Amino acid sequence: MNTKVGGKATNDEILLKHEKYLQRQRSVITYRMKTLAAKQVAITKKTNAVKEKIRKKHEDMRRVLDEDLRITLTQLDTELQATGKLVEEKMEDCYNLTQELDQELANIGADVKTQDSDIQLLQNAETEKRISETLKLTDPDLIQMDEFKNEQLLSLTVNLLVFIRSQVPVTKKLFQSYAADAVLDADTAHPKLIISPKGDSVTYTDTWQNVPETPFRFDTTLNVVSQRGFSKGRQYWEVEVSGKTYWELGVTYPSIPRSGCEEDCWLGRGKESWCVEYFNGGYAAWHGGVRHDLPLLAGRQFTRIGVYCSFPGGLVCFLGADTMTPLHCFCAGTFTDTLLQAMCPGHDNEGTNWKSLQICDASRSAPVL
Incomplete structure (x- = not known):
């Protein structure tokens, strides 16, 4: 006892x-x-x-x-x-x-x-x-x-x-009220990416740029992220993708790997990021290395892609902003860190993908097709 x-x-x-x-x-x-x-x-x-x-x-x-x-x-x-x-x-x-x-x-x-x-x-x-x-x-x-x-x-x-x-669509009017500025951080861009002086566009080039080495720069994947992130409320922005045959758009935590050949460096391949990818007429959504093919969108072309994030709702939604056509929506649950806007303009794709990805004023409507 x-x-x-x-x-x-x-x-x-x-x-x-x-x-x-x-x-x-x-x-x-x-x-x-x-x-x-x-x-x-x-x-x-x-x-x-x-x-x-x-x-x-x-x-x-x-x-x-x-x-x-x-x-x-x-x-x-x-x-x-x-x-x-x-x-x-x-x-x-x-x-x-x-x-x-x-x-x-x-x-x-x-x-x-x-x-x-x-x-x-x-x-x-x-x-x-x-x-x-x-x-x-x-x-x-x-x-x-x-x-x-x-x-x-x-x-x-x-x-x-x-x-x-x-x-209409009324969702367009709603999302416009959440329009957020997106300014790309040149210090994070892969050396083969050219960021405009205003930070509102990214262009791929075959030439390796003479840029300073920073721990934040992507050195393998053709990525760039925004200067500022957000950790509350609702955010919406749009990117012009017309004339391109390859691109990736999404959001990521700052913790996404920036160097090395790990697959997690790519948008959507790790648990830190979410994205939609367009390649030669086909669409796919990525998160955590899981690919979600979007066959109903095959052959569809949009002038603008919209990205909507809701911290209260735990949502990451992608839309064809021309007509507010839903592409894919991730129910992410509770976000655990600040979200950065992220994009990849893609390589030249046999000479068909030289145009820039251009950030648009999301408070103004894209032309209705």
């Missing part, structure tokens, strides 16, 4: 105390699991509620647009019907006159023998007058559409379309 020695607790007492501690903590962790499950249910419920509200608003917009279309087309149909009725009346006047002229032509032979010449001249004058008046009143140039009104209706409809396109 263990007893206290010099006022110290016995082994049994220590074990009993530790057992009680573990039991309490197990209860705490079990309760935490329940609260996490409840949190997931609550978030799902709130998300579904927002989705339903947005769906209903879109249905309302469709109803409003459908009603506006109905009213506009009814207005045009009403004028068309009125014009058609007028044309029919003029054609009827012409038809009645032709009937009268046919009758007169049939009576000419008898009238020559029986009528006085003065009466005949008078009748001829009246006929000529009727013909002249009818031709004057049925002149097609007198029947006009309200072309100004029609042009105004078309112009207003075009303006409405332009306005709607300027507002």
Whole structure:
């Protein structure tokens, strides 16, 4: 039997105390699991509620647009019907006159023998007058559409379309509010990369640049990262990729390996970074060395690629910014360090990949294709 020695607790007492501690903590962790499950249910419920509200608003917009279309087309149909009725009346006047002229032509032979010449001249004058008046009143140039009104209706409809396109996708308007500056750090760029003086573009060159050696420079992979990182909130930026056949874009922790031939130096090959890669028309997403092919995007070309990161949501999302087409989204969970913007312009790729990667002003929309 263990007893206290010099006022110290016995082994049994220590074990009993530790057992009680573990039991309490197990209860705490079990309760935490329940609260996490409840949190997931609550978030799902709130998300579904927002989705339903947005769906209903879109249905309302469709109803409003459908009603506006109905009213506009009814207005045009009403004028068309009125014009058609007028044309029919003029054609009827012409038809009645032709009937009268046919009758007169049939009576000419008898009238020559029986009528006085003065009466005949008078009748001829009246006929000529009727013909002249009818031709004057049925002149097609007198029947006009309200072309100004029609042009105004078309112009207003075009303006409405332009306005709607300027507002959608709504995710574009949202992401624009998260627009972040991205300035590339020339001291991290591989020696075969040229960084613009403003740090807003990177270009591959075959020539090894005379640059100072720093522990932060990538010496094997054609990478460069941003000067500043971010560790809270939401960030969105865009990069112009038009005319290129090979590139990689993403984010990375500062701890990404910078030197040596380890595969982790490449974007997305280690657990420190996330990226989307484009090569000869094909797209793939990378993280932790796991490749996710994106076959539905094969052959698609975008002018800009957008990158959205949410620290609260633990998200890294890539989009074709021209149309806000989703490319891939990583659910990263909790970020453990500052995130740096990262990019690789790729090698020359048989002479087809010399253009720069250009950082864009993400607060302004790219052209809609």
